[in-house]
Amino acid sequence: MDVTKYNFYEELESILEAIEGSTFLSIDGEFTGLDAEGSCHIAPFDTPPERYSKMKNGSTDFLLLQFGLCAFKVDEEKHLYEAKPYNFYLFPSQSHRNAPDKRFMCQSSSIDFLVSHGFDFNKVFREGIPYLTSQQEHEMKSFLEQKHSEQNNQSFTVMEVPENQREFLEGICEKINTFMEEDDAEPLEIKDCNGLQRKLIYQTVEEKYPLARLETRTGEKKERYLILHGAKDAEELAKIDRERQAQQMMELDIQVGFTKVIQAITKSEKLVVGHNMILDILHCMSHFYGPLPNDLEDFKSITSTVFPKLIDTKLMANTPPLKEFIELSSLGEMHQTLQSKPFNPVIIKVAPGFEKYSEEASSLHEAGFDAFMTGSCFATMCKFLGDCQKPVTDFLLPSSPVIKAFVNKLYLMRIADIQYVTLDGPDLEVNRDHVFHVTFPKEWRASDLYTLFEPYGNIQISWLSNISAYVGLHNKKNSKIAFEVLSKENHSFQVTSYAFHHRNKTLKLST
Amino acid sequence: MDVTKYNFYEELESILEAIEGSTFLSIDGEFTGLDAEGSCHIAPFDTPPERYSKMKNGSTDFLLLQFGLCAFKVDEEKHLYEAKPYNFYLFPSQSHRNAPDKRFMCQSSSIDFLVSHGFDFNKVFREGIPYLTSQQEHEMKSFLEQKHSEQNNQSFTVMEVPENQREFLEGICEKINTFMEEDDAEPLEIKDCNGLQRKLIYQTVEEKYPLARLETRTGEKKERYLILHGAKDAEELAKIDRERQAQQMMELDIQVGFTKVIQAITKSEKLVVGHNMILDILHCMSHFYGPLPNDLEDFKSITSTVFPKLIDTKLMANTPPLKEFIELSSLGEMHQTLQSKPFNPVIIKVAPGFEKYSEEASSLHEAGFDAFMTGSCFATMCKFLGDCQKPVTDFLLPSSPVIKAFVNKLYLMRIADIQYVTLDGPDLEVNRDHVFHVTFPKEWRASDLYTLFEPYGNIQISWLSNISAYVGLHNKKNSKIAFEVLSKENHSFQVTSYAFHHRNKTLKLST
Numbered sequence A, B: 001m002d003v004t005k006y007n008f009y010e011e012l013e014s015i016l017e018a019i020e021g022s023t024f025l026s027i028d029g030e031f032t033g034l035d036a037e038g039s040c041h042i043a044p045f046d047t048p049p050e051r052y053s054k055m056k057n058g059s060t061d062f063l064l065l066q067f068g069l070c071a072f073k074v075d076e077e078k079h080l081y082e083a084k085p086y087n088f089y090l091f092p093s094q095s096h097r098n099a100p101d102k103r104f105m106c107q108s109s110s111i112d113f114l115v116s117h118g119f120d121f122n123k124v125f126r127e128g129i130p131y132l133t134s135q136q137e138h139e140m141k142s143f144l145e146q147k148h149s150e151q152n153n154q155s156f157t158v159m160e161v162p163e164n165q166r167e168f169l170e171g172i173c174e175k176i177n178t179f180m181e182e183d184d185a186e187p188l189e190i191k192d193c194n195g196l197q198r199k200l201i202y203q204t205v206e207e208k209y210p211l212a213r214l215e216t217r218t219g220e221k222k223e224r225y226l227i228l229h230g231a232k233d234a235e236e237l238a239k240i241d242r243e244r245q246a247q248q249m250m251e252l253d254i255q256v257g258f259t260k261v262i263q264a265i266t267k268s269e270k271l272v273v274g275h276n277m278i279l280d281i282l283h284c285m286s287h288f289y290g291p292l293p294n295d296l297e298d299f300k301s302i303t304s305t306v307f308p309k310l311i312d313t314k315l316m317a318n319t320p321p322l323k324e325f326i327e328l329s330s331l332g333e334m335h336q337t338l339q340s341k342p343f344n345p346v347i348i349k350v351a352p353g354f355e356k357y358s359e360e361a362s363s364l365h366e367a368g369f370d371a372f373m374t375g376s377c378f379a380t381m382c383k384f385l386g387d388c389q390k391p392v393t394d395f396l397l398p399s400s401p402v403i404k405a406f407v408n409k410l411y412l413m414r415i416a417d418i419q420y421v422t423l424d425g426p427d428l429e430v431n432r433d434h435v436f437h438v439t440f441p442k443e444w445r446a447s448d449l450y451t452l453f454e455p456y457g458n459i460q461i462s463w464l465s466n467i468s469a470y471v472g473l474h475n476k477k478n479s480k481i482a483f484e485v486l487s488k489e490n491h492s493f494q495v496t497s498y499a500f501h502h503r504n505k506t507l508k509l510s511t
């Protein structure tokens, strides 16, 4: 089901119910870009903190345009799930006048990619649901509350009316007199006055019209103008104030928009499943929670407060026994693989009203569909793991201890020896004795490195600059001899151990 | 006429003819945003270099999505113009594999604005014409030329084939043997090899297959693979090389795309008219010429090489005698005003094939339409200025000396005393003795400043921070006495002259 700002409030209740009633949730996001210009590329010998920092710096200026959420509810008797896939269009337009005018980055290749998969940019920009980070929401709420409690208690210095403003002010007062005498008049608009004149009008109204209430508004062309409300008595005046305050609180609530869905996920404490989901989680945190911290451990701790239970299906697919049967673990290919032997796809019934997606009619790269696919892969993988148990568990549920091994581990792409970051604990320490840091003349190419390491077998190169690289030996047994030979010689190149170089780098960063 | 990448090459010839044959051109742009987060806002006491620097820093990360160009050709006998309005959709998708993957910024409020005026984002992202700056074009061209001249002269070190790659290489060689024996076979694709394997294939082919030619390509998933071309003899091999080089040059040419239109405008040396056009010119220069220089004087000199003759209709509208009759100088309102007395709108005939716009069917804020409107306002203003001459010039042309006074002056918004920046000369020096720099406690509000300056009449405040502002007296006669009184006293606030503060600021910047 597509959800835009036009049907969001209509559907919100049932969305929250679907979350509450689910066995597990799956999510997916579509973004305006993947890596910022000049940001460091992810590399095979990144450590988890390095990877986090690269992804944080490279991705958080981009926008999350589409959020897919699919609620899966198990039918334990029939051994099937009912799915409710939602495809949310998101855009931070300024529905609320104090809302931030968000600047965001786009990457041409990502826009090309979305366009080629039929993404509707007009729809997302026109009908996207707004959102605020929890931090912004709290700030704006306290700001409003303070303003409301201060109402009538603000102390503005009273100034003498300058000679050349007297006539102007008299004209305004005449208008106000007429207005206050009318019954049930529409609020009076006072346009075309500068800041000085607005100040004079404010102080005049406060002095002479105890039953009137002024407010400053901003027009279409960013011009400021005044609105005057009139009351018959103190009681009506209090009512006007209450209504205005309620109106402002409601506008804030509308701007909070989609963030309510994330808050409901948090509250539900449900298991949230994603495919290669670290980027989705970074975006969720920075769009709906607040700016990402610099430190990975801080990121872990705030993420656990928002998403207490996460599972990454890409990690499952790359872990035995599933790994042995899943060669290609991109979402589409993995889903394809899970349709046939040795796998036995779990039946997913799309709930009535959610017919937009069926597993046949592929809308790959639409967030709602990808979330739906991810969840259905997850169900099938759980079932397969059940079949692998001794004795066989007939229809293994996500709550099983077998699945627990995957909870709160996010897959790290293209790192051979550290497959995941652990959200609820310390990360793995690995041995990288087979990796060397090499510096060389800038004329060197890959082939020179291949030649240098040729006696020790095949290598993996990870360029750090045009004069340095990490080089990993495929054949770890050769590590010692390679290091002994290459580190001793004093040539145009220099070889040090990974550990030595990494320690120095970390030392440099922390001083 | 809408121009996208689908009809650009079909129309290019006639676009270039329309430019060459025009009396003058008018332009307009639509952008993804106006001012970057944290960039300084334009302010009433900016100097031209300050304003340039604020606009440069605030605007160049945004994208120019739509470029309006209207060619006007006079019919001197009939006293009318024929107009050819073009509305170009622009987008830097990567048609060429070496083209930059451009990152760009968007501003929510600008997206909201475009959406509310019916802007079609799907069309611009899907059908936009690519472009390159002249700098990028030259770099890419020299890169290709060098690559082509080096062909076959590159020196790659030959490495011994590692044990575990022998079998793989033999398999490849078998494939190549079969392929080379076939007649007129399609080029052979060699997929799924890593960098080492590609190197081994390259050196094997160079050694063993003198009539074969390899190239590396990048697939959809960014994976690298090889293509092998086979020739019957040296002559055919040379032909393959020539074709590949021609193909690469053509791909570059396609990526240059819309920049050809700008280059034609430069070559034509035609007068280019815009409305409040400084931002349009900044974007044109940074999109089609190269990164904007830091210094205003450098900007002036490169701009003159691209657009030798510019006129800003907003400056005309704010200069007597037009100023007396044009109260509101935004494009739509100005156009409205120019339809009736004392003005006498010039007849604009839309050329056959360009019927998309008529002056009635408003498409305000579509770049092609705004360019069309701007040019037609310009024609009517010229005519009005002719009517003001003594003796009257019946149908004053843009080439008249009367119009010369406006050439190469770009309007500066919201600066009272410096109306424009002069592109072909030094800027005006102005007296700002009536302006003061004031620092004060952070509790101060506007009202405190009004109170402080109350004895000297109305003021204009330009906030610099929460503890400082420029304050301008409306009544300049009071400047001396205000300065004497306020600068002497040693209070919680401090008042210095504008000149003193500005000199210090400039000194600080240059050291």
Ligand SMILES: Nc1nc2c(ncn2[C@@H]2O[C@H](COP(=O)(O)OP(=O)(O)O)[C@@H](O)[C@H]2O)c(=O)[nH]1
Residues within 6 Å of the ligand: A154, A156, A195, A196, A198, A199, A200, A202, A203, A206, A216, A224, B445, B446, B447
């Ligand atoms: N007496 C009084 N003055 C006010 C009040 N609100 C704003 N002002 C003053 O009126 C002037 C104009 O304020 P406002 O209309 O909010 O526009 P702004 O200055 O652009 O924010 C400022 O000098 C404020 O200090 C008020 O409630 N009472």
Ligand SMILES: Nc1nc2c(ncn2[C@@H]2O[C@H](COP(=O)(O)OP(=O)(O)O)[C@@H](O)[C@H]2O)c(=O)[nH]1
Residues within 6 Å of the ligand: A445, A446, A447, B154, B156, B195, B196, B198, B199, B200, B202, B203, B206, B216, B224
């Ligand atoms: N002998 C030879 N080696 C090449 C040639 N072009 C590339 N190579 C080598 O082949 C390897 C793979 O290069 P390439 O396929 O361009 O992929 P890249 O390394 O990802 O840029 C590198 O080690 C290059 O040095 C060539 O024309 N001749």
